[in-house]
Amino acid sequence: MILGIFQYIKRQTLYYLESFGELVVFGWKGSRSIFSRPFRFLEFVRHFEFIGNRSFFIVALTGLFTGLALSFQVYLGFKIVNATNLVGPVVALGIARELGPVLTGLIIAARAGGAIAARLGSMRVNEQMDALDVMGVDTFNYLIGPRILAATISTPLLTAIFDFFAMFGAWILVVFLVGLDQAVFWDKIAQVVKVRYLFEGLFKALVFGYLFSIVCTFKGYHAKGGAQGVGEATNQGVVNSMVSIIVLDYFLMNLIRLFYYVMGIQD
Amino acid sequence: MEHAIVLKEVWKSFNGNDFVIKGMNLVVPRGSLMAIIGFSGTGKSVILKHMLGLYRATRGEVWVLGQELSQLSHKEMVEFRKKFGVLFQSAALFDDLTVLENVCFPLVEHRRDLSRDEMIKIAASKLRQVGLAEEHFFKLPSEISGGMQKRTGLARALALDPEIIFYDEPTTGLDPVLTEMVDDLILSTHRSRPGLTSVMISHDLHAAFRLADYVAMLNAGQVLLFGTPDDFFNSDNEIVQKFLAKGFKKK
Numbered sequence: 372m373i374l375g376i377f378q379y380i381k382r383q384t385l386y387y388l389e390s391f392g393e394l395v396v397f398g399w400k401g402s403r404s405i406f407s408r409p410f411r412f413l414e415f416v417r418h419f420e421f422i423g424n425r426s427f428f429i430v431a432l433t434g435l436f437t438g439l440a441l442s443f444q445v446y447l448g449f450k451i452v453n454a455t456n457l458v459g460p461v462v463a464l465g466i467a468r469e470l471g472p473v474l475t476g477l478i479i480a481a482r483a484g485g486a487i488a489a490r491l492g493s494m495r496v497n498e499q500m501d502a503l504d505v506m507g508v509d510t511f512n513y514l515i516g517p518r519i520l521a522a523t524i525s526t527p528l529l530t531a532i533f534d535f536f537a538m539f540g541a542w543i544l545v546v547f548l549v550g551l552d553q554a555v556f557w558d559k560i561a562q563v564v565k566v567r568y569l570f571e572g573l574f575k576a577l578v579f580g581y582l583f584s585i586v587c588t589f590k591g592y593h594a595k596g597g598a599q600g601v602g603e604a605t606n607q608g609v610v611n612s613m614v615s616i617i618v619l620d621y622f623l624m625n626l627i628r629l630f631y632y633v634m635g636i637q638d
Numbered sequence: 639m640e641h642a643i644v645l646k647e648v649w650k651s652f653n654g655n656d657f658v659i660k661g662m663n664l665v666v667p668r669g670s671l672m673a674i675i676g677f678s679g680t681g682k683s684v685i686l687k688h689m690l691g692l693y694r695a696t697r698g699e700v701w702v703l704g705q706e707l708s709q710l711s712h713k714e715m716v717e718f719r720k721k722f723g724v725l726f727q728s729a730a731l732f733d734d735l736t737v738l739e740n741v742c743f744p745l746v747e748h749r750r751d752l753s754r755d756e757m758i759k760i761a762a763s764k765l766r767q768v769g770l771a772e773e774h775f776f777k778l779p780s781e782i783s784g785g786m787q788k789r790t791g792l793a794r795a796l797a798l799d800p801e802i803i804f805y806d807e808p809t810t811g812l813d814p815v816l817t818e819m820v821d822d823l824i825l826s827t828h829r830s831r832p833g834l835t836s837v838m839i840s841h842d843l844h845a846a847f848r849l850a851d852y853v854a855m856l857n858a859g860q861v862l863l864f865g866t867p868d869d870f871f872n873s874d875n876e877i878v879q880k881f882l883a884k885g886f887k888k889k
Contacts, residue, residue, distance in 0.1 A: 498730035507719040
């Protein structure tokens, strides 16, 4: 019985390690293909438009309401200790460093990542990838590289949009609905929030974009078994991307703190 | 006789233990139309993918147009595959490209020396060659019938004037009228270019025996019988006779 449990754990561990290894190799080949010839500029633009441009509205809307909700909760909490002047900087810090990149990453992983996995999965089961192979077209160069590049570049840009609209929402709530002083709101933010906090968030977003695009292209690329296989690949791509983003966020946060510490930057 | 494809003692296993292909030897004479037939699960598609260089043999050699495929790097293989054209079972057209764009695709990828107008001219001529009317050129694959999709797939396979054309179960799932149309298309395409080698994987015995110069029947990962259609009808091999009886009866 106990031996069986250990064997099961061993099997599962080996399976996940193997899958992780395959993902790393796939990510490496996909990333390398970005720099191999021919450079697929038109494909990149097409995917950039799909991931970036078409996600604008949903990201802006989510950012706006996140800013409204978060600033109200922070206001309610700070009112108890009579520190409502700090609502602005606390919300700005939370959005720039954590909520901006994480929520944008999750939204884009769900919207664009799911579409990427479904599209590639459908191409795989309908033999379109085999067709590319036998036509002498490098599928990594044509299908994977442009998608990874487009996601990696567009996620930080969308995060900046999220940050902007979230702060806009916070400003509306704090100044117009709650009635705090506008000058204090901006002044406190300027005192506390540094530009590097924004870049910290954008850096995280860049990593999240890179991560979800590799996970989703990997799942779609290896889809099998008809429509059901495409559905599974899409589901696994989105779920794995979302969980990875949340887990990686914690480690990135510590990595950035470590970087500040090593460089002697006071946090 | 010169051979376009030679398989020497090819073994293939996907898990390291069970072999799908077991020491297969097979030759495809250059300029011939060859059909590969056999019961389901006998390794027809696997052997096709070896010929296309999509799979690598666990053991043995696969020679195509005088080149042993395992010796080619990924990049060389990509280059080498320009000599192939493939008509897939599902036609495998890119669903976000129009019919004309699908046929232009291999030209855009590999004939960068051509102008856009020249590519369109070649693609249009290939589409006309397979009997597709101009009114369908700007439609998406989802807007045309299954037969038209096959024609488009064949036109795309012909775009680069390949030396070998592979047909992967070209008539599976089609009605009798379309099946006959596709069969005639394969034959006319093969005859239209002297020296063109055609390899067809098929379940359709009528088509295989009507069209092919040579037929290879696979069984249990090996070639059970290779010969002309007459050799098959004259064979006293029990499995061959059973397969023929079932195949023709079904038809």
